[in-house]
Amino acid sequence: MWFASGTPQPALVTASPGGTSRANAGVLGVPGTTVLAGNGTDQFGLLSGFRVRGGYWFDEGQTCGLDGSFFFLGQGSNTNSFSSPGSPIYSRPYIDGSTGLPAAELVSYPGILAGGVTTRDTLNFIGGDINLRNNLCCSCAGRVDLITGFQVLNLGETLTVTENLTALGGTPGVPAGTNIVVMDRFSTQNTFYGGQVGLAGEWWAGRWSVGARAAVGLGVVHSTVNIDGSTTITPPGGPSVVHEGGLLALPSNIGSYSTNSFGVAPSAAVNFGYQVSDHIRLIAGYSFLYLNSVARPGNQIDPVINTQQIPPATGTGTQPAGGVRTSDFWVQGVNLGMQFRY
Numbered sequence: 001m002w003f004a005s006g007t008p009q010p011a012l013v014t015a016s017p018g019g020t021s022r023a024n025a026g027v028l029g030v031p032g033t034t035v036l037a038g039n040g041t042d043q044f045g046l047l048s049g050f051r052v053r054g055g056y057w058f059d060e061g062q063t064c065g066l067d068g069s070f071f072f073l074g075q076g077s078n079t080n081s082f083s084s085p086g087s088p089i090y091s092r093p094y095i096d097g098s099t100g101l102p103a104a105e106l107v108s109y110p111g112i113l114a115g116g117v118t119t120r121d122t123l124n125f126i127g128g129d130i131n132l133r134n135n136l137c138c139s140c141a142g143r144v145d146l147i148t149g150f151q152v153l154n155l156g157e158t159l160t161v162t163e164n165l166t167a168l169g170g171t172p173g174v175p176a177g178t179n180i181v182v183m184d185r186f187s188t189q190n191t192f193y194g195g196q197v198g199l200a201g202e203w204w205a206g207r208w209s210v211g212a213r214a215a216v217g218l219g220v221v222h223s224t225v226n227i228d229g230s231t232t233i234t235p236p237g238g239p240s241v242v243h244e245g246g247l248l249a250l251p252s253n254i255g256s257y258s259t260n261s262f263g264v265a266p267s268a269a270v271n272f273g274y275q276v277s278d279h280i281r282l283i284a285g286y287s288f289l290y291l292n293s294v295a296r297p298g299n300q301i302d303p304v305i306n307t308q309q310i311p312p313a314t315g316t317g318t319q320p321a322g323g324v325r326t327s328d329f330w331v332q333g334v335n336l337g338m339q340f341r342y
Contacts, residue, residue, distance in 0.1 A: 002047050002287070002333030004076060004123060009298035012038030012119050012161055013082060014104060016089040022112065026091020026104035036090070037080040037119045042298070044076035044123055051335065055133065062138075067147070068130035073331070076123040083116030084108035086168060090117060092161070092247055097306040097319045105247055105310075107163055115165035115180075120158075121297070125331065127153035127289075129196060129217075142203035151217040153192040153265060153289075155329060159297035160185045161248065177236040184246040186297040187226040190329075192263045194219015209273040209281070217265035223295040224258045225324050231311035243311030248301050250309040253322035261293035261326060271335065281339040288332040299325040 013036040014026040024030045055067030082090050084107070091104035107117045131149030138144075161184045169176030198215025229249025234240040245251055271285030306317025 001336075002049065002073060002331045004044050004047060004073075004125065004331045005329055006041035006043040007121055007123075007157060007159070007296045007298045008041050008327065009038040009159070010301050010303045011035045011093050013080070013107070013117050014091050014093050015082075016091065018087055018089070018110075020089060022106070022109060025089050025106060025109055026093055028093045028102040028104075030102075036082055038298075042078055042121055044078055044121070047073045047076045047123075047125075047331075047333075049073035051337075063135040065133045066130065067133050068128065068149075070128040071126065073123075073125045077121060079118065079120045081116060081118040082107070085114045086110040086112070090115075092117065092163070093303075094247065095304045097304045097317060100304075103307075107165065109170075111168055112170040113165050114168060115163060117161065117163045120160045120162075122158045124156045125154070127151070131196070133200065136199075141205075142201065144199060144201040147196075147198050147200050147213075147215060149196055151192070151194055151196045151219070151265065153190075153291060155190045155291070155294055156188070157297050158185065158187040159301075161246070163247075175236055179232075179234040181232040182246045183228075183230050184249040185226075185228045186249070186300045187228075188295040188297050188300065189224045190221055190291075190294040192217070192219055192221045192265055192291055194263055194265065196265070198267075207275040209275065211271045211273065211283075211285075212269070214268040215266070217263070217267070219263050219265075221261045221263035221291070221293050222258065223261065223293070223324050223326065224256065225295050225300050225322075226256050227254050227300065227322060229254055233312070243313070245309055245311050245313065247305070247310065248303070248320060250305065250320060251313070251316070252306065252309060252318050253302060253320045255322055257322055257324050259295075259324040259326075263291065263293055265289065265291045269335070273339065279341055281341070283335070283337050283339055285335050286333070287335055288330070290328065290330040292328045293326045294329045295324050295326050296329070299327055
């Protein structure tokens with residue numbers, strides 16, 4: 001039962017009170033504009049999963065052995081949806097690259113558009129390690145071992161923003177009933193490969209025990225960013241036309257980007273145990289893991305837009321800009337389990 005650090009995001013969806021002019025609807029900084037999604041750190045809540053750890057001693061004195069583990073967190077997700085027949089007023093904010101000033105794309109507005117917008121974040125995190133374990137000190141009450149080995153971590157995340165709009169006839173050249181679907185998708189994959197070194201200890205008092213483990217991994221984080229966007233326009237009774245680019249994902253940043261960074265992955269855990277039989281121990285404890293220099297979807301969003309790229313495009317531009325922008329990531333939480341020794 002773990003929690004993951006939230007993903008940073010710019011403002012993605014805004015609302016304005018009734019009577020706001022079309023030019024000011026959803027624009028950041030205008031009195032009355034409120035942010036409904038983004039503009040901070042989006043949280044995933046409680047994540048469940050499992051960890052399996054096993055080991056084998058090479059000698060009866062248990063001075064040297066191998067241990068390894070694999071963990072998996074079930075997919076975390078967070079979804080925000082807003083829809084309106086025209087009122088309330090919803091928009092998607094950005095910064096106009098030609099003026100440097102805040103602006104917004106309408107999602108719903110009386111007499112202009114009816115529609116909805118959905119933001120969805122997903123997260124997957126898995127990892128494993130294998131280690132050589134050597135005893136440093138041992139007594140009847142406990143032991144401390146040196147662990148040295150290799151660790152792999154993989155973090156994958158996706159942020160998708162989707163609009164589904166229906167024109168109400170208030171825009172010249174856009175017939176009433178025209179359906180417009182706008183999609184922006186930012187996906188990231190981060191894989192850490194590295195060596196690790198640490199300590200693992202265990203202490204006993206009757207049937208009760210406490211174990212602790214701390215290690216730090218040093219290696220490489222390979223980060224990949226994929227940006228995609230599209231706009232599908234379907235006039236009443238006519239065929240659908242698909243354009244490249246949405247709002248935040250446009251021809252200037254759509255594509256795949258990758259980079260390698262120096263990675264640091266410290267981890268720590270403490271577990272309390274109760275020996276219910278000679279071979280079985282029940283355990284409960286706390287774990288923490290940190291990874292630096294990872295690409296997260298919200299960090300890849302450039303809110304500055306050359307509006308001539310917005311479909312149907314009338315020109316080109318250099319913004320929003322693509323690339324790989326990194327930040328850090330951590331998970332922490334409670335573990336419940338059972339240990340079998342033979």
